[in-house]
Amino acid sequence: MYKQNFKIILSFLFILLSNFIFSQKKFTIVLDAGHGGSDHGANRSYNDIGRVAEKDITLAIVLKLGNMLEKNKDFKVIYTRKIDEYPSLSDRTNLANRSKADLFVSVHCNASGRSGPYGTETYVQGPDQNDTNLEVAKRENDVIYLDEKDKQTFGSYDPSSPESLIALKLQQSKYLESSLLLGGFVENNFVNKDKRFSRGVFQKNLHVLRMNAMPSVLIETGFINHPEESHYLASDKGQEEIASSIYDAIISYKKAVDRKSGGSIAIKKPEPEKPTELPLKNDFRILLMSSPMKFNDGDPALKGLNYILQIKENGQYKYYYGVTNMASVRDINLKTAKDAGFRNAFAVGFMPNQKLSTGYYTIELHAGEKLNGNSPILLAYKNAERNKENGVFYYTYGKVYTLEDAVKLQKEIEAKGIKNTVIQKVYK
Template sequence: MHKVNFKIILSFLLILASNFIFSQKKFTVVLDAGHGGSDHGANRTYSDIGRVTEKEITLAITLKVGAMLEKNKDFKVIYTRKIDEYPSLSDRTNLANRSKADLFVSIHCNSAVRNTAYGTETYVQGPDQNDTNLEVAKRENDVIFLDEKDKQTFGSYDASSPESLIALKLQQSKYLEASMLLGGLVENNFVNKDKRSSRGVFQKNLHVLRMNAMPSVLIETGFINHPEESHYLASEKGQDEISQSIYDAIIDYKKAIDRKAGVSALTKKPEPEKPAEVALKNDFRILLLSSPTKYNDGDPALKGLNYILPIKENGQYKYYYGVTNMASVRDINIKTAKDAGFRNAYAVGFMPNQKLSTGYYTLEVHTGDKLNGNSLVMQALKDVERNKENGVFYYTYGKVYTLEDAVKLQKEVEAKGIKNSIIQKVFR
């Protein structure tokens, strides 16, 4: 018989065990202590305890929650800040997204005009349900203006834009149920364990939640301008109880998610693999309206939609929304247009790079008064043509034969500072 080398076997088993351990993904929680650095958040000064600031309380509670989670081998904890500094809102959400976190918990203190308001609140990302919590949204969103990076990141978001609203609805529907679960667990713990008053769980459009690709909550741990509650928030006892309640809620949340995942794995039938979508031969744009009136970007008549291409044809301005050669995206664009208020919108097919056989495209670069030689249009562009109809001057530039070339020409003109030009189809 061959002798067995137990050292080799033991080493092999240790390697297998270590691989198994490291293959188990830890449940990643991003803890966000609200405000920080130059942004003090809500604050009040009391004669007996001095100045109480939101940024100090949120950091203390966050570190306590994190310390408890770090003792649990199933969790990985990431902090947006561990000291008195101000990470931008985009830094906070980018950190969570890059880390592929399973949960984002932002901890804050509340404040109100009157010092009689008290109790806890938890917010999840969603459309505003009513105006009663508007001040919370304003106050938490106001810090967006503290950082240039935030202005760039969130500058394109427009709460009144149909595209932004639809994107928001798609995102919130993905994580809303899980976020509401955690929010309910947190508020229940505040009431049942800490004997505090809960004002409820609400949906609110908050910047620090909106950009997260994971279930997220923002916890208002109490009102800092309420004399009794602020003393509780600033006390070691209060911070210990609050952090314990948040920790317990996270633990119970993970258990619930694990149970749901286990049941789904056992009962879920594998879905048949869908064939990959094939691109269509035509590009499709959604015709919103046709009008003799020229509308510039941002005009109320366009109902907040972006990515609009106006094309002038036979004296009418036709306004097209979006462009795609995928049927699924085309159908989404039609729905977006109709949701925005263009009930008669429909898709129009354009053959890519098709040359006009009976005419050409040009750019209408100015409409209105007569331009002098020192104007931007006349200085920046050569060979501009001028026409006058019914007392109105029309200045056009260029001649190309495909829509793609017309769009390219339009971008070149925009680069020279000439905005709101219109592609015009001219028939011979």
């Protein structure tokens, strides 16, 4: 009797365990072939190969890529379309959000009014960087206005619906770093494997990137109006190479993500022992830029980066990104800053808890117009120090001697609802 029970329990445990192992969540990728149906995307006609339409090329590449991914049992592939039809942009992002995908890859082809440009580009969500890429936004977003369903979606957009709220809240910059990582792998493979010309990884405000609650990239695989490149895009060899380069980039990306999260049980392999990295003596922050202008969180000038510490010194605001005492993280932070567009960023060492001997830190509560007595800042800090310089009113509060204490003080002030303050270094 006892033995019998034990056997039952044992087999029950076995079922539980195998369920656990085999139901390990697969890595879900949504593949989005740009355009389709009545929306042809960019297209050109050539004497030898006839009409080349973006919607056909994107579908061919996506189906090839999907085939490669489906052969790998780590992946679950969802297509926004598998035939020549046009799902709206909202249909595409809703599908991705509903299926709680881990990655969204949108495939497109470029076109230019001029015949010169060629090469590949990858876009990740972010503030528009410059006007030269405006054409891409126009072309890839335009479709929204052609589509009745989208008009309704945008017209009756309900910010309280959990789906839109989640997508909107999370899109800000949570996925920027992962998206940049994948974008970098894709462009590198185009260059190194396929010997193509990469125009780079850019940030752009595009619907299919903005509305997704997961890392997302939009790949412009080449220019349809460039004679040589369009022949490559239309060829089976070209499509195969592009699909394979994106596939390899996804594999590298997943490896990097698994490493970060400790890997999943189903695919765990014994890894060679790595020497443990020792912390450095200094903390490192990445100096993005110095400017006489003050930019608050979310300002396009900060190119979508978060975790920015501003320190004002001699009238200049210095913008520092991230903080770490590990060399490997410092290098990743620097790369992230450069990829985001801060080409001249560099790492600066800070000795932890170092006391200033030639001055102190204070918190700049406000710079700008004169505050009146019942402004929230003056209500909370009646004895804030006031200064006026060149017609600008400055209000500062507190006196501490280490950067760590200044950060602490700034947090206390923020807890009282006073945002966008700046740590200021004052020399005696």
